[in-house]
Amino acid sequence: MRPRGPVFLARRSYRQRRMRDAARLLPVAGAFLFLLPILWAPAETEARDTAIDGAYLFVVWFVLIVTAALMARGLGRQEQETGAETEGRG
Amino acid sequence: MPFNLLVLACLTYVIFLFLVAFMAERRAEHGRARWLRSPVVYTLSLSIYCTAWTFYGAVGYAARSGLEYLTIYLGPTLVFVGWWWILRKLVRIGRAERVTSIADMISSRYGKSNALGVIVTMICVVAATPYIALQLQSVTLSFGVFAQPGTYAWMIPDTNSTALWVAGGLALFTILFGTRNLDANEQHTGVVAAIAVEAVVKLVALITVGIFVVWFVADGPSDIASRINASAIADWDLLPSRWAGLTFLSAAAVITLPRMFQVLVVENSDERFLGTASWAFPLYLLAMSLFVVPIAVVGLGLLPVGANPDLFVLTVPLSQGQGGLAMLAFLGGFSSATSMVIVASIALATMVSNHIVMPLWLHLRPAKAVSGDVRRLVLMSRRFSIAAVLGLGYLYFALSGGSAALAAIGLISFVGVAQMLPAMLGGIFWRGATRIGAAAGLLIGFVVWAYTLFLPSFGPGAILPLDMFLNGPFGIGWLRPRALFGVEGMDPLIHALFWSLSFNTAAFTIGSLLSFPTPIERAQGLAFVYVFDTERAELRGWGDGLAEPESLLIMAQRILGDEPALTFFEEQARAQGKAGYLPDPSPAFLAALERQLAGSVGAAAAHAMISELAGRARVTVDDLMRVADETAQIMEYSSQLESQRAELERTARQLREVNEKLTQLSVQKDAFLSQISHELRTPMTSIRAFSEIMMEGGMPEGMSEKYAGIIHEEAIRLTRLLDDLLDLSVLENGTVQLDLKLANLSELLDRSLRAAAQTRPEREFLIHRDLPAEAIFLRTDPDRLTQVFINLISNSRKYCDATRPELRIAVRQRGGRVLVDFIDNGSGIPKDKQALIFEKFARLTDQTRAGGAGLGLAICREVMANLGGTITYLPGQGGAAFRVSMPLRLEKPPLAEAA
Known part of the structure; x- marks a missing residue:
């Protein structure tokens, strides 16, 4: 028998747990993007593209900072609400 | 720019920093330092990651190897x-365990093992010395630029003396503000404020130079982009091993560098600041590195070939005739160098004093730990350590001649401190990590680092002979320092990083897997790894009731300082349901005290000191099982029983205390009733006798006046006694009318001392007062307060049994309350009587000496309750000591409001 309607999930705490997952994944994504230039094999191209490479790195860097800032607000608010007993387990 | 002007600007700047630090400390002392402990200041203090190596060296790095500097x-x-x-x-761990340094953290995690603390301290000192030398070198070089305008050579006449002056000045600053007091949690508000200011200065300086270069020397960003692609910088090749390796290395260094650990963990005053720092600190780093390549490119184009690219930040503005801008840049570089040196030397000095000096001293003279002046010893050892660390840095600078490129030294240092990474991460994420494994990993990593990177960095032939580089030690080819196991063609730095961390991690894991942890180690491992999950389960290894609370208090005062120790003991006593300052020496209390002391002298030393008083901690199997979660469920029941038993014992103890008090009170009351009957009867008898004589009449002239005088005097005595009783009952009912106004505390004390001098006027009392501290205006009922003061001073005059009596009146403010302590040098009040003295009718000695009805202190207590304050007896002060505490501004009579 198919269940009617979605299985109940506490929406709010579910979102909070996924927010923590995202906070843990952010440095992984950042590391991937920062290490990407290794694959560009710059030695083989003759084009002088250091300025563009630099711009790429700074843009990635800035996006990481903005994402971290947005997430830090959400995480900080959670920590105040949920208190010490549940944090860190999710 | 004249050289003298530069020195003057430098001195002015340093004096300004002194003022900032001084003001910050002053404000913090008065509890008005909220803004000093904010996320912004926290983030700015983290910027000591950016040293002079960043400020000057990054541009040089970019000129040499393109974008690689970004990995840092x-x-x-x-x-x-x-x-x-x-x-x-x-x-979280740092705050929960009151960690004082990275060495303390690793030592504490692995069973408070001091051997590990010593190893980590040694690694940190060896790795930091060249780094400090590098800062001295950068300041000296930047001085050199100004000393010889027009040339960009590095040589100035006396580089060594410049470096010596800088090192001396920094030592002075660090000692003044880094070791002013032995804080309970090792935080230095003044220093943090100063380095936050320096962080702003260096950021502003670098960005200003960057803006000048991009928009005033070049024609905006697109011009810079084309200049970059046209310059030699565009020829750089990204080496994948270095790119990934350096990114990893800098990530490891930012958490293992002692100075970073100091600002990140030890100086952290609120965990929530970390959320802000998580994006604000990267933003700071981005801002610091944004203009590095433009400055490098413009410098390469403008300045003659062979100019030192490490100094472009200074020489580019100078070559354009921008003296003021160059000065700003100079101050930026100066800030970067000084803030790093200050924090690094504080962090290292804490480690050296806590893990080397203190344990040695405890080992040599264990009994002194309790009675000696520990605070002075710790502070002195820190001062000497700061001087020694800076001295080592200077020595390294003087001996090495400061020739290597800036970036190289910094990276060598990074690899050295990265050796702590496995022990640290393993310690907080893996319960199975043991002391043996950590020590093996640290030692082998340190040795490989020294052999493959640190010693070779002095150059072939300097420490390691040239032959060793070419053919290996004793001709063993696969042991060549730059090509271990025949791995050739690797970049030397990455080679050293790879091998040292590989050996380190392998030794750490294998050592941990094969060894068996001690009980304390297992408990600490649990507390670290599950710091978020569990309430800290105290390991109750201390014997119950073995230590005397008063001697514990004396020891704590010697380490924490009088006020913090008294506050801590008072809190603990209240938690046990006791009044006063002396909690029961229960295992839980001893564990809490140990943690408190660990915040000042480190976990290992604190453990050893408490052992001196409470006997050795015996960690039993039961204890471990209670703490370890594997068997938690089995043991739950018995541990509940145990805690109930402890609770019962405590209640019984309290009941016994109360009962004793009641019995004594009842005896006192009976005694008082007979006393008061006696007191009432004696004057009554004489009044009756004399009035009878007068009624008979026929007395000679003058006699009737004399008799009436006697009757009058006796009536006054009666009235005074009844007044006291009445006063007490009014105070107790809270129906007293308070006359609130502003009053100067100093004047009140003057008045009280004058009035109390009538009590036993023949005694010469030496009064110690602190007049500046007394200059406080209180809003209170001055007459009532004076009544309390007079009573306390007269008591002291009456009962102080010293041959040369002295009375010390200490005044301090704490969070909107004023504390006035009256401490004399007599024999004090015996412990069994301390609970009684504030009761009505209590009198300790025989009545003839006292001359009162034993109501004085009871009235004092009621008066203070009406004034919204308290009066308590302070134990352990070397004499009778009373503390009067009251609000600075009494708004409404609290009792009347409640009624």
């Missing part, structure tokens, strides 16, 4: 945006 900032960025993984846990 990308690593920390990843660590900070990933704060939820590591930093959050580190900070």
